[in-house]
Amino acid sequence: MIVIEEVGPTATVQDLGRPGWFDSGVGPAGAADRGALRLANRLVGNPEHDAGIEVLLGGLVVRAEERTLVAVTGARAPATVDGTPVGHAGVLYLNAGQVLRLGFAQAGLRAYLGVRGGIDIAPVLGSRSYDTLSGIGPPPLRAGTRLPTGPPPLNWPNIDQAPQPGLPDLMEVRALLGPRDDWFTDPAALFTGHWTVGRDTDRVGARLERADGPALQQACATELPTEGVALGSVQVPPGGQPVVFLADHPITGGYPVIAVVLDADIDLFAQARPGQRIRFRCAGTV
Structure with a gap:
């Protein structure tokens, strides 16, 4: 379980979307940067389609209620754990009570937080993604929101960090x-x-x-x-x-x-x- 303590411009739960519902007038939604979400999930040992948190620019603060594994990818938002700076696109271990804080990215637009076991909320039409156009899925995150995580997968990650290139001018x-x-x-x-x-x-x-x-x-x-x-x-x-x-x-x-x-x-x-x-x-x- 993780607890949202602060939210910046906006943060939503996203997985890889809900394809197959066009005939019902529902689009797929899902992570805007699918590669960044897949990488966050791989770093923490999840299947690539597991739900994580998409963060616009930064400003997200989360607290772990139990020992867990997380990773931040996408836009390079500076991150700290209990005030200590930590690396981008790397595996982070959070003990119970520790706080992860994302600053505001100087490059890129969307950061992704992957949590070992994935965000385990009820899916809507087969997906845990929030669709901003239709309003389908879990609402945007707010301070005080508690997000359950699923059972940890059997395979632990075999890398500590995945260096990512910067964005070109x-x-x-x-x-x-x-x-x-x-x-x-x-x-x-x-x-x-x-x-x-x-x-x-x-x-x-x-x-x-x-x-x-x-x-x-x-x-x-x-x-x-x-x-x-x-x-x-x-x-x-x-x-x-x-x-x-x-x-x-x-x-x-x-x-x-x-x-x-x-x-x-x-x-x-x-x-x-x-x-x-x-x-x-x-x-x-x-």
């Missing part, structure tokens, strides 16, 4: 052109110059602003019938500022999707702060 992201690239006068403009992440970014999507290069212009004013959209879809409203759909994206949309970010590169957007420079690289056609 210019983040290169691969995308497949289409399926609605023919709705634009010059779809290749997406891959010309670079973009910046705007202030309007959350778990639903990251809105991009043109830093340099040509604008995205639709070829006609015809309305597109509502159709399904996937994780990583680059949807372009009439204003020409694309939105990259992230973990809590809607399952349908009415604006044309000019491209789809490769699944392997979606996690990069989970760590992209407002002001982060983005360059798209064409990886083919949908």
Whole structure:
């Protein structure tokens, strides 16, 4: 059992999501940076899909009620245990009563706390993730929340730390052109110059602003019938500022999707702060 003593901007329980419910109007949700959650779980010896805590920027303080094993990954939020600094992406042993405190990350956007045994709350539609768009799943964490952990797995971790590269000043992201690239006068403009992440970014999507290069212009004013959209879809409203759909994206949309970010590169957007420079690289056609 762990106890939440303080929360920064926001913190939610997330696993790898609830796929398979699109026909019921429910998106998958799950960790925005899936790789960071998987790494946190591997460090503490959990299956990769176990639930952990996703922390926006930092500010989380937790207290262990019993001896447990934790790991912090994702954004590099400085961490201390009872005031003593500890490393990033490493295995941390907490005795009963010890307090883990996360400061605010200077780079990256989302940190992940993995706890040995996983956060063992009741799943909703097969997942313990909170979906910020629909409100499905456990509510955002608050001070005083007590989170049970599951039984520890049999295999202990065999590494103490997993060094992680920093984020580049210019983040290169691969995308497949289409399926609605023919709705634009010059779809290749997406891959010309670079973009910046705007202030309007959350778990639903990251809105991009043109830093340099040509604008995205639709070829006609015809309305597109509502159709399904996937994780990583680059949807372009009439204003020409694309939105990259992230973990809590809607399952349908009415604006044309000019491209789809490769699944392997979606996690990069989970760590992209407002002001982060983005360059798209064409990886083919949908």
